Amino acid sequence: MANKKNHKSALKENKGVSQPEITNNNSISKLKGKRETQPSANDLINGILKGDITALSRAITLVESKNTKHLEKANTIINACLSKANQSIRIGITGVPGVGKSTFIEAFGKHLTGLGKKVAVLAIDPSSTITKGSILGDKTRMEDLVKDKNAFIRPSASGDSLGGVARKTRETIILCEAAGFDTIIIETVGVGQSEVAVHSMVDFFLLLKLAGAGDELQGIKRGIIEMADAIVINKADGDNIKPAKLAQVEFNRALHFYPLKNSEWQPKVSICSALQNEGITDVWKMICDYETLTKQNNHFDLKRNEQNKFWLIQTIEEQLKSDFFKRSEIKKELKNQLKLIEKNKTTPFIAAEILLKL
Amino acid sequence: MANKKNHKSALKENKGVSQPEITNNNSISKLKGKRETQPSANDLINGILKGDITALSRAITLVESKNTKHLEKANTIINACLSKANQSIRIGITGVPGVGKSTFIEAFGKHLTGLGKKVAVLAIDPSSTITKGSILGDKTRMEDLVKDKNAFIRPSASGDSLGGVARKTRETIILCEAAGFDTIIIETVGVGQSEVAVHSMVDFFLLLKLAGAGDELQGIKRGIIEMADAIVINKADGDNIKPAKLAQVEFNRALHFYPLKNSEWQPKVSICSALQNEGITDVWKMICDYETLTKQNNHFDLKRNEQNKFWLIQTIEEQLKSDFFKRSEIKKELKNQLKLIEKNKTTPFIAAEILLKL
Numbered sequence: 001m002a003n004k005k006n007h008k009s010a011l012k013e014n015k016g017v018s019q020p021e022i023t024n025n026n027s028i029s030k031l032k033g034k035r036e037t038q039p040s041a042n043d044l045i046n047g048i049l050k051g052d053i054t055a056l057s058r059a060i061t062l063v064e065s066k067n068t069k070h071l072e073k074a075n076t077i078i079n080a081c082l083s084k085a086n087q088s089i090r091i092g093i094t095g096v097p098g099v100g101k102s103t104f105i106e107a108f109g110k111h112l113t114g115l116g117k118k119v120a121v122l123a124i125d126p127s128s129t130i131t132k133g134s135i136l137g138d139k140t141r142m143e144d145l146v147k148d149k150n151a152f153i154r155p156s157a158s159g160d161s162l163g164g165v166a167r168k169t170r171e172t173i174i175l176c177e178a179a180g181f182d183t184i185i186i187e188t189v190g191v192g193q194s195e196v197a198v199h200s201m202v203d204f205f206l207l208l209k210l211a212g213a214g215d216e217l218q219g220i221k222r223g224i225i226e227m228a229d230a231i232v233i234n235k236a237d238g239d240n241i242k243p244a245k246l247a248q249v250e251f252n253r254a255l256h257f258y259p260l261k262n263s264e265w266q267p268k269v270s271i272c273s274a275l276q277n278e279g280i281t282d283v284w285k286m287i288c289d290y291e292t293l294t295k296q297n298n299h300f301d302l303k304r305n306e307q308n309k310f311w312l313i314q315t316i317e318e319q320l321k322s323d324f325f326k327r328s329e330i331k332k333e334l335k336n337q338l339k340l341i342e343k344n345k346t347t348p349f350i351a352a353e354i355l356l357k358l
Numbered sequence: 359m360a361n362k363k364n365h366k367s368a369l370k371e372n373k374g375v376s377q378p379e380i381t382n383n384n385s386i387s388k389l390k391g392k393r394e395t396q397p398s399a400n401d402l403i404n405g406i407l408k409g410d411i412t413a414l415s416r417a418i419t420l421v422e423s424k425n426t427k428h429l430e431k432a433n434t435i436i437n438a439c440l441s442k443a444n445q446s447i448r449i450g451i452t453g454v455p456g457v458g459k460s461t462f463i464e465a466f467g468k469h470l471t472g473l474g475k476k477v478a479v480l481a482i483d484p485s486s487t488i489t490k491g492s493i494l495g496d497k498t499r500m501e502d503l504v505k506d507k508n509a510f511i512r513p514s515a516s517g518d519s520l521g522g523v524a525r526k527t528r529e530t531i532i533l534c535e536a537a538g539f540d541t542i543i544i545e546t547v548g549v550g551q552s553e554v555a556v557h558s559m560v561d562f563f564l565l566l567k568l569a570g571a572g573d574e575l576q577g578i579k580r581g582i583i584e585m586a587d588a589i590v591i592n593k594a595d596g597d598n599i600k601p602a603k604l605a606q607v608e609f610n611r612a613l614h615f616y617p618l619k620n621s622e623w624q625p626k627v628s629i630c631s632a633l634q635n636e637g638i639t640d641v642w643k644m645i646c647d648y649e650t651l652t653k654q655n656n657h658f659d660l661k662r663n664e665q666n667k668f669w670l671i672q673t674i675e676e677q678l679k680s681d682f683f684k685r686s687e688i689k690k691e692l693k694n695q696l697k698l699i700e701k702n703k704t705t706p707f708i709a710a711e712i713l714l715k716l
Binding site: 075078079082083085086167170171174254257305308309310311312314315316317319320321324337338341342344345346347348349350351352355356 | 433436437440441443444525528529532612615663666667668669670672673674675677678679682695696699700702703704705706707708709710713714
């Protein structure tokens, strides 16, 4: 109980930037004494590479900071960690609120630490860019996993844009990997563009679903099924088992409507009850099969390399656009041109030329 | 026969920029005498607004030109035509080569001119950005439609990029509408990103398919079905009728996997034989139903307005990117940074910062 309470308050405090870390209660922290004196980049690098959770947390706080000096320090640390990163499997998990993501991740994470894995759970929450909230921070969740010394749970970073949040998460992955975490779970909620961002930073993308009344496939956000390497139907317990199995058949059929992926992996549908800890081993086995296949056919590395290129180009393009559209003369003239377009007094192309010449 | 031959040679000649127009043989051209003296923008505007095909063709040639003065003249003409544009239904038609697009468009177009409509057929061909070819220009196609005085057929513009070709097509639509064409058909082949471009400039998007052996739904390019307002299974004649009806059932099921569109239109699947002129009236009836529905619920205008905004932002973004990446110092350093990323010696974000500071 003491542990749980400490965790709660740590999560709450972490919502402000002033509190630099969430410390895992069982972690051995050689840096604790230095907390008030700002450890150097080298201290943090050494700490991370030794698997020290406090050093990892402080480095992530630097990554998430808006202070230019902090960010420079963060870049130094990331650069030093790069050669030790990449030795992991990165798993994206999405699903609408209520699907049981935290219960699933807790059961799944505990299963993995039981196998001797070191598990880091991160989150991308598009709403945090507006509300500065945090999907992992607001509630007491994953109570068992948070006490596990081989697990590290970090609430989602807030930021001004999804791109910014995504960048912080990508860099946090590197730090976690350098600290020895071999299984990285990235959670997101099934709204906004966050799935695309998560899909572009993980090796395996898992869609959590519920069996329910009516047509199972209605209301699935466009494109999500295409991205999924697996669909897992959760809460398959009690009276829900039959509808879950029915949903499994339907989703399996839906997956066949899509062409085979470049990975040569045929997406699978499985059912589980995270609450009753059933079907969890199957999900892990499936991910291991995926890893084996894609490491054999070289798709695993190829995909990571493509993702890196994607983020490079994406970051540049985002910056170019944001630099352009935040100029006050552009803002003013854009409004003007949009009105003219709406009245059929100019074309989008002529309007664009005028704006680009400003 | 004379007409047909003239048309062929007109199409061939038009592949170079030197020949300014394809003239419809039955068109009344008051400008013919002026052909060598470069009609003024005002001459062309007046011609277009009177429905003169030669004036229309010459104006389109200006739109497609790379000469800055031509483009300025084109902009003047477009601006003058804008208030007379927009009075049409714009229909996008896609399908892989061999699906019978030209036979379908010919049968469909003839049906429409029979109803007193004026039909313009344009094309977007992504391969033309590489080969400078043209999907409507290379072959003798639509032999009957081309002789019809209420039809206007224009091969796809070539260009350096899909964005450039799309822009030219968008502007050509405006000119055609100002010339009194009330039904605009935009054809594209089922490769590349051209469907997305066409989808973003039409009111109704139609996917032509064939019934064949095996699973009908395998091999459909991702996202195309989502964009379709209708799937029409062509060549439903003779022994093909049964498989076509089977395919209709399968596609209908597939369409139900997607959430209802903003237009409130439930996409439909129909079968036809363009060769035997069967099922063509049904397709037109379906499009009329769509128009009635979306004009009632205001989605028709809303969509056009959204499309205009999309093209404005799209054009600006494309230009910003192209200006950035064509700089020689960027090209050089990009290669360098990509190598470092591949070797895990930097992150995409740090690399992006370096490039953006150049």
